[in-house]
Amino acid sequence: MPRVRPINPAQIRDFEQAIGRPLAREVPLAPLTTFQVGGTAECLLETRGADDLANAVRAARRLDIDYLLLGCGANLLVGDRGHPGLVIRNSSGAINVAGHRLTADSGAIMYPDVIDAAVHRGLSGLEHFVGIPSTVGGALWQNLHFLSPPPERDRTMFIAEVLESAQLLTAEGEYREVGVDYFRFGYDYSVLHDRDDIVLSATFALTPADATRLREIMAANLDWRGQRHPPLGTEPSAGSIFRKIEGIGAGRLIDECGLKGLICGGAQISPRHANIIVNRGGATAADICALIMHAQQVVSAETGHWLTPEIGFVGEFAPVTRLPADTRAP
Ligand SMILES: NC(=O)C1=CN([C@@H]2O[C@H](COP(=O)(O)OP(=O)(O)OC[C@H]3O[C@@H](n4cnc5c(N)ncnc54)[C@H](OP(=O)(O)O)[C@@H]3O)[C@@H](O)[C@H]2O)C=CC1
Ligand SMILES: C=C(O[C@H]1[C@H](O)[C@@H](CO)O[C@H](OP(=O)(O)OP(=O)(O)OC[C@H]2O[C@@H](n3ccc(=O)[nH]c3=O)[C@H](O)[C@@H]2O)[C@@H]1NC(C)=O)C(=O)O
Structure with missing residues (x-):
């Protein structure tokens, strides 16, 4: 995944001038995603309508700023080191x-x-x-x-x-x-x-x-x-982690390999649906990546199928240091 270029002070000044208001700084992204995981955005803009969204994107492109357009953050994993560029949160809701x-x-x-x-x-x-x-x-x-x-x-x-x-x-x-x-x-x-x-x-x-x-x-x-599916309100997730494997089922393969309930730090392969990883509280993106890689390796070795992530990986990621423990919890 390409690295995000940090936004510099001149770009921030010129962008704020173009849109006519200040950017929010060092904004935690975890609460803006359904996984409730990830670092901070160096700069964040909430849009106020479709024209405002278009103006913001045009200004970011003109000023060569790396930006992420964020909806509900329902299909994303934000890295633990956050997004050093600009996050444009689409709040245009008419x-x-x-x-x-x-x-x-x-x-x-x-x-x-x-x-x-x-x-x-x-x-x-x-x-x-x-x-x-x-x-x-x-x-x-x-x-x-x-x-x-x-x-x-x-x-x-x-x-x-x-x-x-x-x-x-x-x-x-x-x-x-x-x-x-x-x-x-x-x-x-x-x-x-x-x-x-x-x-x-x-x-x-x-x-x-x-x-x-x-x-x-x-x-x-x-x-x-x-x-x-695990309830989003109490077990934050990004829905299905891996792409559908037609006629077979990514969830079924992970389940058949006995990986349901596997824990890494604050993350767990849901005991309810094996294609969903849940944040049990305090999960890091590295915990989730460790479970993703482990599931890929085990399922590949045992079934010959390679699981391809369906979610988007955005921002900057810290290295995976903790491996899944062979502990299961209901
Ligand atoms: N079936 C299920 O149970 C679940 C399904 N989902 C799916 O995930 C998606 C989540 O949506 P949402 O939370 O809003 O998106 P996200 O905030 O997760 O953003 C995902 C990507 O969508 C692209 N995107 C978002 N808004 C726009 C836009 N206005 N114009 C162009 N591209 C855009 C961006 O891609 P880029 O970076 O390439 O520009 C962004 O990276 C839905 O499609 C939903 O179906 C999610 C969870 C569960
Ligand atoms: C949750 C998502 O979308 C869902 C969508 O809600 C529903 C309903 O349309 O169909 C898909 O789920 P799914 O549960 O059928 O997908 P898979 O994870 O591939 O599972 C396929 C099949 O495996 C079996 N299965 C699933 C989980 C499990 O722990 N054990 C098991 O045996 C079930 O029979 C299941 O039907 C979408 N998942 C994918 C990867 O395409 C999402 O996109 O985030």
């Missing part, structure tokens, strides 16, 4: 509904804010993604997905299916409205993985439906997740 179309800023929170706004008006298409931490921008980046409603639960539903258009600040610095094809969506993939485009807002084309039925689907999906 949501508008007109007819069956919902338009939201990219920093709007999918659940509860965006999903509730749709369901409240009896609009179907987003209710499947209840309980998954994500901003609208993060949802497009990873093609947010969940299983189709019960009783069938026979396919995976993707946010791409209801996306109509999005406003981007492109890698080339242009403002552009694009349709769904632009994103080349796949499983856990969009073109945003390979291009430095920034999503400013998105419009979803939804379908009128009975709000009671939508709420039933939401309740069933929350129940499904509650039974299988």
Whole structure:
């Protein structure tokens, strides 16, 4: 992973001048991620709307500042040495509904804010993604997905299916409205993985439906997740650590290798779902990396499958010094 170049005093001064307000300094990033892990951001800006986000990104690019665009921090592990550049926290959260179309800023929170706004008006298409931490921008980046409603639960539903258009600040610095094809969506993939485009807002084309039925689907999906995944409120995590292995299951492989419950410092392979690592309190990024590497080595040796991380690693990492102990806890 490329090193983050520290932001220098001249860049800070010029950036503050460009956006017209001071940056927050030495901001702990752990509380801004669902893992609750990681060091500090040298500088942090909270955006105040889609225009503000675009201005901030344009200024960072013009001044050659290394920046991280942070949504809910739900799919990231921040290194213990933090981010020595600029973190732009996307807090642009406007949501508008007109007819069956919902338009939201990219920093709007999918659940509860965006999903509730749709369901409240009896609009179907987003209710499947209840309980998954994500901003609208993060949802497009990873093609947010969940299983189709019960009783069938026979396919995976993707946010791409209801996306109509999005406003981007492109890698080339242009403002552009694009349709769904632009994103080349796949499983856990969009073109945003390979291009430095920034999503400013998105419009979803939804379908009128009975709000009671939508709420039933939401309740069933929350129940499904509650039974299988460790609760985020008490067991912080970043969801699935490793990419899906179609037809086999990354979680199943780790489970079959007997690694559930394995502890390293404050981190643990969840006893509930083997593809999720939880922060039991005081976990460091190094603890989590040690468990990731250990699971990769054991699963490779025992099954021949190589587990590829699905989460993003951001900032600067300290070396892994502590190895997983063969202690298990429920
Ligand atoms: N199914 C599940 O149970 C879970 C799913 N997830 C998924 O993880 C994602 C988490 O979203 P979120 O917390 O908001 O994202 P994060 O804050 O975790 O950011 C992840 C990456 O998304 C990219 N990104 C975020 N916002 C934008 C934007 N406006 N424009 C372009 N790229 C952007 C950035 O990539 P870059 O650095 O390349 O610019 C960033 O590094 C969701 O897609 C969610 O589906 C997470 C946990 C559980
Ligand atoms: C949690 C995430 O997404 C989830 C998403 O919520 C659900 C529902 O759509 O489907 C996927 O979970 P999953 O549990 O099916 O994925 P895997 O970890 O590969 O597990 C596959 C299968 O292995 C089995 N399994 C799982 C865990 C375990 O401890 N033991 C076990 O045997 C289960 O039968 C499971 O169904 C997504 N995970 C991945 C890696 O794609 C995330 O992206 O962070």
